[in-house]
Amino acid sequence: MNRIVLYTVLLLLTGKIAAQDRIPKVEALLEKMTLEEKIGQLNLLTPGGGIATGSVVSENVEKKIKAGQVGGLFGVAGPEKVRQAQEIAIKNSRLKIPLLIGSDIIHGYKTTFPIPLGTSSSWDMDLIQKMAEVAAKEATADGINWNFSPMVDIARDPRWGRISEGAGEDPYLGSAIASAMVRGYQGSDLMDARTMMACVKHLALYGAVEAGRDYNSVDMSKVKMYNQYLPVYKAAIDAGVGSAMTSFNDIDGVPASGNKWLITDLLRKQWGFEGFVVSDYTSINEMTAHGLGNLQDVSALALKAGLDMDMVGEGFLTTLKKSVEEGKVTEEEITTACRRVLTAKHQLGLFNDPYRYSDKSRPAKDILTAENRKLAREAAKRSFVLLKNYNNTLPLQKTSTIALIGPLANNKNNMLGTWAPTGDPQLSVPVLEGFKNVAPKAHVTYAKGANITDNPDLAERANVFGTRVEIDTDPEALLNQALNVASKADVIVAVIGEASEFSGEAASRTNLSLPASQKKLLKVLEKTGKPMAIVLMSGRPLTIEEELDLPASIVQVWHPGIEAGNAIADVIFGDYNPSGKLTATWPRNVGQIPIYHSSKITGRPAPKDNNHQKFKSNYLDVHNDPLLVFGYGLSYTDFAYSNLRLNKTEVSDRESITVSVDVTNTGDFDGEETVQLYLKDVVRSITPPKRQLKGFKKVFLNKGETKTVSLTLTPEHLKFYNSELKFIAEPGDFEVFVGTDSNAEHKAEFTLN
Structure with missing residues (x-):
């Protein structure tokens, strides 16, 4: 024990270990570990079963756990499965080190809340924190102790599909939301088995990818970084987040997962972060495609940059020992990374009780409770933004005769939204059911009216995680059914928009308008002359200038989550007065992108009255103002x-x-x-x-x-x-x-x- 104490003191004196790392149990364990076992703790694997965000699924996972070659797993859930995984580590590996069990819980666990861009529109920090608390309570009941959330990337280009996962364009609001989510997930005591370690992502600048194309390059000045993009990550760090995840993009030409300025100089030295850093899915390996060398080269680069855990790629596992032997990295650098991972396990109480997240009695008590679903309904209706209330059509009377029309009007598969891998779409409430629940005396008739899209290629790409788009082969028959239903109604409610997987990861789009099938439906419904309210679902700002000019009211409902139909009905029938405000600017067309409220004034600003002037900063074909400004939202x-x-x-x-x-x-x-x-x-x-x-x-x-x-x-x-x-x-x-x-x-x- 004296040797351990002396070792710790020497590290403290040389500045190689932070004050919070002085954990005797961790230091004692490090003394016993071989180089191979230390490297093993830096290895994060997935045995499959969840939604993969890359093409790689780990092999021989059980064998590697027994050999001490795994520090954590994700894609594993359920008290019994998690206990089984922990038992493999505790009973079969030499040092009996428990596993981190991670998951992407972006907007709720089984109780799915609205997509984050939607909940940010509530501007309600107490509500956002409460949703994170419920997500942590449900996930930990199912054995998960580490969450790859919050996603805080500032996004000013709605072509980027992952704008749906964040809080929009503003660093001040985004910072408040980041802090609230960290507090909600982690609580005041990570030893509490109802809390989980959060992981802020994606460090850094991921929302600024060029052309809005996912995984693309980022190039910006340090001044812009510090003033507009970095504050949200720092807010999560200041709130005490336990871990951070690197992004796929490069920064100043160096990919984030191997960027020492980012991980060590900024994150650790400037911001004082003491947690551990994990790569995104195979992002270390992908530095080879960036042009930075072979797997051994980029793995060494990542470790020396300060990255601690390799997600799925196994570059650390397969190359670091060789790099030590060749003098490309040191065992001390591996020990430092291992210490951070072990410290996280200590903070979660896993060394005291590796089975603390394996209580079989908890799922029935804590998951999908009536109270949790009530919060989901509240969160959804508070996220909705009233964009237009033509002739005060809304709210509707609960005794009205209503034609409920649209491809999303009686659809469970798209209510949860993107990045809801732990939710079950079939447990969601569709809009038709919600109308019947909230207004049982209303006479509601339904027609699909149109396909979400008639494009089979787009439908195929949207159906990668299950059926999101079904194409009826007779669109004209759908229109005729809609007209028949509309002719007998007092008012039309059209439920239209994006399929859930039209946005999200690897779902960038260059055309942000409604699909042609739905545009045609709206034009046909307009010609009936009936009062009309449009319920618009999407995971991003859309270009709806044409729709906003229609004689119709419009409510933006994002993808509302498990209680979608009930929450939409609450607002449409006036049980709740919408109060949401946009957190991302809506462009008139994609040519205005990027567009955001805090842009700079140029030396030749366009006239404030939008009258075109030559040699001013304006367009020939459209004026500069957006369609809908940041912070916009009406009320009844x-x-x-x-x-x-x-x-x-x-x-x-x-x-x-x-x-x-x-x-x-x-x-x-x-x-x-x-x-x-x-x-x-x-x-x-x-x-x-x-x-x-x-x-x-x-x-x-x-x-x-x-x-x-x-x-x-x-x-x-x-x-x-x-x-x-x-x-x-x-x-x-x-x-x-x-x-x-x-x-x-x-x-x-x-x-x-």
């Missing part, structure tokens, strides 16, 4: 803002400012409004954004009620990273805008001295 009621004021107009760099505004519900319904605060730095040393979100608060107002809403601007809100990457606030004038979206017009000013 109306809100009026007045009396914007600041408690001071001159501040030092140590003072905060209180921003207050009066908000009045001037309409006929009770409702919620998300008050948004944006800041503009008028003059500074590098080009400022037009405005940046720096505060928000959701407030409930009864009809006719007025409330004063106060938000605080702290000294930190005024800071930015300058050209030398120093985080500073510069003296000068600032403008504050408060209102209902990013076009807020109520303005006040102050000066930083």
